[in-house]
Amino acid sequence: MVDGPASVTVVSGVVEVFDSLVESKGKVVIREGKRLPFTAKETATLEISLGENASIEEVDESTIPLSWTEAYEQLLNFQNKPVVAMVIGTVDSGKTSFCTYLTNKLLHEKQKVAILDGDLGQSDIGPPCTVAYTYITKSVTDLFNLEAKNAFFIGVTSPSTAINKVIKGLTSLKKEILDTDPDFIVINTDGWVEGEDAVNYKVQLAKELNSEIIFCIQQKDELTPLLNSLEGFKKIVVESPSAIKQRSREKRRSLRELGYIKYLKNAKVQSLPIGWLKIEANEFLGLSTHHGDMKQARKVYDFLGMKPLHFAELKDRVYMVIGRSCWINDEKIKKLEEILGKKIVVIRKGEEEGLLVALYNNDRKFLGIGVLREIDYSRKTLKIFTPVSEGISIVALGRVKLDKNLKETPAFAEEA
Numbered sequence: 001m002v003d004g005p006a007s008v009t010v011v012s013g014v015v016e017v018f019d020s021l022v023e024s025k026g027k028v029v030i031r032e033g034k035r036l037p038f039t040a041k042e043t044a045t046l047e048i049s050l051g052e053n054a055s056i057e058e059v060d061e062s063t064i065p066l067s068w069t070e071a072y073e074q075l076l077n078f079q080n081k082p083v084v085a086m087v088i089g090t091v092d093s094g095k096t097s098f099c100t101y102l103t104n105k106l107l108h109e110k111q112k113v114a115i116l117d118g119d120l121g122q123s124d125i126g127p128p129c130t131v132a133y134t135y136i137t138k139s140v141t142d143l144f145n146l147e148a149k150n151a152f153f154i155g156v157t158s159p160s161t162a163i164n165k166v167i168k169g170l171t172s173l174k175k176e177i178l179d180t181d182p183d184f185i186v187i188n189t190d191g192w193v194e195g196e197d198a199v200n201y202k203v204q205l206a207k208e209l210n211s212e213i214i215f216c217i218q219q220k221d222e223l224t225p226l227l228n229s230l231e232g233f234k235k236i237v238v239e240s241p242s243a244i245k246q247r248s249r250e251k252r253r254s255l256r257e258l259g260y261i262k263y264l265k266n267a268k269v270q271s272l273p274i275g276w277l278k279i280e281a282n283e284f285l286g287l288s289t290h291h292g293d294m295k296q297a298r299k300v301y302d303f304l305g306m307k308p309l310h311f312a313e314l315k316d317r318v319y320m321v322i323g324r325s326c327w328i329n330d331e332k333i334k335k336l337e338e339i340l341g342k343k344i345v346v347i348r349k350g351e352e353e354g355l356l357v358a359l360y361n362n363d364r365k366f367l368g369i370g371v372l373r374e375i376d377y378s379r380k381t382l383k384i385f386t387p388v389s390e391g392i393s394i395v396a397l398g399r400v401k402l403d404k405n406l407k408e409t410p411a412f413a414e415e416a
């Protein structure tokens with residue numbers, strides 16, 4: 001077992017990682033916070049280079065539980081294609097590794113396999129804060145090495161505040177996968193499994209995704225309430241490997257940051273005219289809408305004794321962006337709310353800086369992520385740091401913030 005950051009080069013012989021063969025000259029990179037089990041298929045010589053705090057440990061037996069092999073055999077026996085299999089388990093229970101193992105095995109049987117990754121906080125396929133899918137065309141030691149076919153941006157790292165969005169994202173991606181006639185769809189999920197809300201959410205997810213089989217990776221008895229609520233579903237309980245290494249919040253965050261780095265490679269600041277875009281946002285909603293009734297807006301300016309940088313009147317609320325050092329009287333805002341009969345949301349210029357965004361084309365194909373640097377209200381442009389350079393029609397703003405070094409800033413960071 002090798003704990004990253006490390007790399008392993010096979011000098012001679014053959015080894016296996018989650019059923020993916022690595023032959024002579026093959027090189028495997030183990031990211032920080034990850035552990036990979038190498039099984040020698042024949043006498044093998046490895047060259048191992050260890051980074052900071054990396055380590056290796058030799059064990060006598062395979063660390064793949066027997067129940068994983070049995071689970072795979074049951075899955076292969078399903079006759080009605082496409083087979084939709086969902087994997088559930090708590091944080092660090094082995095979900096990703098189990099999915100890697102299953103998909104590698106299915107691939108060896110010449111099956112067409114799609115992996116739909118619903119773990120937005122520890123995503124393997126798409127960027128962090130997204131759900132995404134791809135097809136397995138070659139065996140892999142780490143699903144992170146695959147490239148997403150399409151993704152759906154959630155904008156947060158934890159599903160608890162975005163339940164409907166996650167369900168919508170996964171169902172729409174699954175529909176897209178079904179159009180391509182796969183044999184198997186393996187769906188990974190987030191680690192939020194305990195408590196009533198989590199149970200309800202997972203049950204709803206299983207229903208909406210029409211899972212034929214649910215693999216439940218159990219450590220102790222943490223899945224009992226969820227298992228009881230998943231009535232009517234075919235469930236197979238599998239073990240969480242004892243060799244698993246638990247990760248701290250910080251490790252999980254730094255793994256996510258590797259994801260931001262991967263998807264923001266070669267990024268440049270792009271200036272995009274707001275008028276050409278459809279902007280999907282919460283607090284900044286109304287960015288692409290017009291000022292509404294100009295007379296009304298002017299009345300408001302007069303009342304406040306100032307002209308905001310941006311003013312958008314929607315059905316039930318008014319969004320107003322004011323300068324960084326601008327002073328505004330709370331009492332006046334309250335009065336104005338009464339006069340207009342609407343809620344007024346005041347946003348300070350600069351609050352947008354660092355927000356994670358997703359970019360889509362006209363057909364709502366996911367193009368990539370970016371970091372919002374500035375909303376320039378006078379030039380009516382968005383300045384976005386992104387490697388995506390063409391075809392941007394939709395910009396979706398997330399709630400995660402990244403600093404210049406692509407580290408999540410604590411004020412906004414949520415935890416998976």
Ligand SMILES: Nc1ncnc2c1ncn2[C@@H]1O[C@H](COP(=O)(O)OP(=O)(O)O)[C@@H](O)[C@H]1O
Pocket residue numbers: 001033034035036037063064065089090091092093094095096097098122241243244245246
């Ligand atoms: N059978 C195993 N042997 C050794 N290490 C494992 C095994 N299964 C998982 N791990 C390691 O344990 C860590 C947690 O597993 P992972 O699959 O990432 O869990 P999850 O996706 O549920 O968070 C990872 O570093 C993974 O590589």
Ligand SMILES: [Mg+2]
Pocket residue numbers: 095096097119122
């Ligand atoms: Mg995982």
